[in-house]
Amino acid sequence: MSNKDRKLHLESFYLKLELVEEDGLEDHLISAEEEVETVGMATSASVEFKRTFSLLMTKEMIALSIPFMYSGIETTFYTGVYSACLSAFSALNKESEVVIAYAIFSLGIGQTIGGFSFGVCASFNKLSRSHVIVFGTVLHLAAFFLCFLNIPMEAPLHKTSTVAYIEPSMLIALVTALLLGLADSCWNTQIYTLIGILYKNEASSAFALFKFFQTSVKMLIGILSNSHVLQFI
Secondary structure, eight states, X not given: OOHHHHHHHHHHHHHHHHHHHHHHHXXXXXXXXXHHHHHHHHHHHHHHHHHHHHXXXXXXXXXXXXXXXXXXXXXXXXXXXXXXXXXXXHHHHTTOOHHHHHHHHHHHHHHXXXXXXXXXXXXXXXXXXXXXXXXXXHHHHHHHHHXXXXXXXXXXXXXXXXXXXXXXXXXXXXXXXXXXXXXXXXHHHHHHHHHHHXXXXXXXXXXXXXXXXXXXXXXXXXXXXXXSOGGGO
């Protein structure tokens, strides 16, 4: 091998060595950046958790926990309990289950009307937030009373052919679903709006607490619905 070839070989070797060292340094830099990002995310999550917990201890949030939990109760009722009762009520559905589809459709209509009236077009009506909540509560009471009259009390537990206090009525079942959907939209539109107004700078923590209370009650009602008759749910 001539001196010229030896020199070219050495230059090629050192160039490869430099490239390997640069790649290794870059990998170290990338690894360090990823570690910093991971630590930053963990710190941010810890700070957010502490902020949410401190918000939970405030008087306003303790007071709001009551409507949050009520929202969980009524949501569980129309999403799980009521549809299960209609399915088990053989004197009404005639083993066809079509009543459930109609009830869900009526429920959706009620939610759409309520969301449009009290959410999208809230600025065009003269109802205050308290008026909407009272209106939703009255609708819920009416829906629960109709359900009490039309659905037998053992419907949540098993299929039944017994009749409740009135003759089974498809119309009343659909009206009940409509009222449940409309009342649900009354409550939820006002809860979301209230959270957005009261907690502009802590919206994520406030919504997390809302979902915590709502989901906790939904789990409890879901468990009770498997072992209690309709009147005690």
